[in-house]
Amino acid sequence: MQASTLLFIVIALAVFGYFSGYGRSLKVAKPLGSIRHLHSLPSYYGIQTAIWCALPALALLAIWQLFADTLIHSYLMAGLGELITDQADYNLTLNRIINVASGALPATGQSDYVVAAAAQLNSIAAIQKWALTILVLTLCSAGGLWSWRRIAADFRARAAVENVLQKFLLACASLAILTTLGIVMSVLFESIQFFQTVPVSEFVFGTSWSPQTAIRVDQIGSSGSFGAVPLFTGTLLISAIAMVVAVPVGLMSAIYLAEYASPKFRRSAKPLLEILAGVPTVVYGFFAALTVAPLIRDLGASFGLNVAAESALAAGSVMGIMIIPFISSLADDVITAVPQSMRDGSLAMGATKSETIRNVVIPAALPGIVGGILLAASRAIGETMIVVMAAGMAANLTANPLEAVTTVTVQIVTLLTGDQEFDSAKTLAAFALGLMLFIVTLGLNFLALRIVKKYREQYD
């Protein structure tokens, strides 16, 4: 039976379990007088039965789905033994066996052991399907029946249900930890594998990046070099341009909106500015590549400057526009959090409004502003689509904003899109870059949150 059909059957059985549990609790209550004599409301008995009906069965189903194929495949390949030695061959043979088994590949012309393994796979698959169906359905009815039989007037069904619910809530909250763990594991393991072929020092300090590894052994000129410094400088250059655009504009508009603007103007201008934060990055990428980059190039040409078609300036300035609302809303929050008494004190001493802002409000809000800028910087470093569409591919080591540079995220995308072998140094390099990106952004976020938190404690 298909897993999805099985799922529906389990759910249907659970619904049936609910009603039978509900009915039994009423039946138990009848000789006692009314449901007042039950420990819990009848629906809790129903839910209790349904949970015991569905939960173990679903857990088994999920675990089976996740691991059965992998187990069967490794069993099959173990049966082939010495015939297959290296990893690439392993995957190829496995795929061939699977395709022959499913009929996608004709069996004629395949090696004998492949055909035999395919037949074996088919028989195992049939057996495992039946075994799964029987096991799940048995578990489902056994759990339901057991729970149904436990229903009695003094059975604490509510406590039992709430206990399960509590565990479910905890599991949902812990998913955040699992996600972080998943991220760390996925980038770390591949990176370790990468650093076994390419030394860490070459990756972090090398200045030449050309990830094309040779496909044939005798190929010339594509040994692959993995010095990531040009990527780091490219990322820094584009992020720096973005910050140069975003910080003054974001900060000044936050100051104006918080200190000068009339409430009416503020009410309409703030959401309009925040539209910029809601526009998808792919739209900014298109805007940067097709409108801003040609504009900057023509502008440069009219001054006699030679500007690259995919200049860092175009990508950086559009990224800056994207970041404006982050900085302005974060700065707005901290500026409005500065107590009015501090402004009043300064104004009473005869300072003008701008002097008050510059000498009292901004210094007081500075930790929050710095925190916001750090968060924005981490966003700029991790931003992908704008640079993929508007920045270059070639790794140039330059600080000239009119030239094309590439970034860490661009390289991750180019290395990983399309079909390639998973274990080549090329794809592993993408994970090493991902690790760098994760560490840097995590550090920036951590720092920013700490600074913001420290500041908050001052006035509360």
Next chain:
Amino acid sequence: MTEPTSQAARPTPTDHSATIKASLKRRYRAETRFRWYGRIAIAFGLAAVLVLFVDIISKGHGAFKTTHIAVPVEYDLAQLGVRDLNDNQQLALADWDALFKSGLRELLPDVSGRSARRELYRMVSNGAGYDLKDRLQANPRLANQREQVWLSADDDIDTYFKGLLDGDPYTARVTEQQIEWIDELRSAGQIRTQWNRNFWTRGDSREPEQAGIWGAVMGSLFTLAITFALSFPIGVSAAIYLEEFAPRNRFTDFIEININNLAAVPSIIFGLLGLAIFINFFGVPRSIPILGGLVLTLMTLPTIIITSRAAIKAVPPSIREAALGMGASKHQVVLHHVLPLAMPGMLTGAIIGMAQALGETAPLLMIGMVAFIVDIPQAFTDPATVLPVQIFLWADSPERAFVEKTSAAIMVLLGFLIIMNTTAVWIRKRLERRW
């Protein structure tokens, strides 16, 4: 009199008002300047919004119309070599292009010579033959009949003709002969622009005039459905746990730190997670909406948890105390009272999270949702692409007509986002209670 002596003993107070007055002008100028910096900054931001939208709309509005040419077609089954309209093999082998080719020759009879004819045939879309086949299959009564069909023009002709109507034709991709023919057709009323149905009803294509966004829209819908079905219950549960049940301990703190950090992790990292864990470890097939939904769930969860927590926090403690006082258990308090009251705020957060997920591109590139997919996905397990990835793919295509298509697709995407965000604002305004 002692007054004069005492006055002489006192030091004369220095009069600062003169220096203050002298500096006032400068200080007021600085004040005005400062205000202007603020105004300029806001004007810059608003101008960026305006330029962005005007640019996209001016580039994309043309894509909603497309050029069609009226061609007389005779569905001559004998010539096509088709005897039975239900036989797919015969249909596949038939030369459907011959139908519009002879029609075009009829339309412009003085075209002669192989190369001239080839140019003539190229005025109609590559897929026109298949369009005619579909038309005949849907309407078998047309067999051996004659009719006039408005066939979609080739993308270069389309670009030229729409430019011609706007008074600024782009001639680089059309030949002089084609321009003459277009003039001839135009004066005969045989060429016109009409509502672009292909754009709304089809999947991706290499031919700009055949490419549509419906496949990507369906892919986005499937992906978002998975994302919502997973992230909303999980996010709300996590928020309930953290706000209502979590003990103050190291573990809870650790969860909170994780959530805050995940909210700021670059989205592309979630793509790496999807690739390494879901695809390579668990063997989930590439390119399917389920996989995209899983990755986007992990990405939007922090947003939903944070907004849901704020919504729960906004429910006043008196409600909880009243319910507890009436004998409700802690879980009953949460499920029967806190949750319904916090629901509008949670929904608002969920919609904003979904809007974020709808616009997300980078992680989906990592998990193979960037494939070229012509068929409209019909299920959660069909290979699919999503709207922003479609935009990315079209933006990368060299054909000039795709610029228009890309901008139009962006307009559709922005339209969806605007609808979602206004719904969120509306829910917050109408349903949220202030205590």
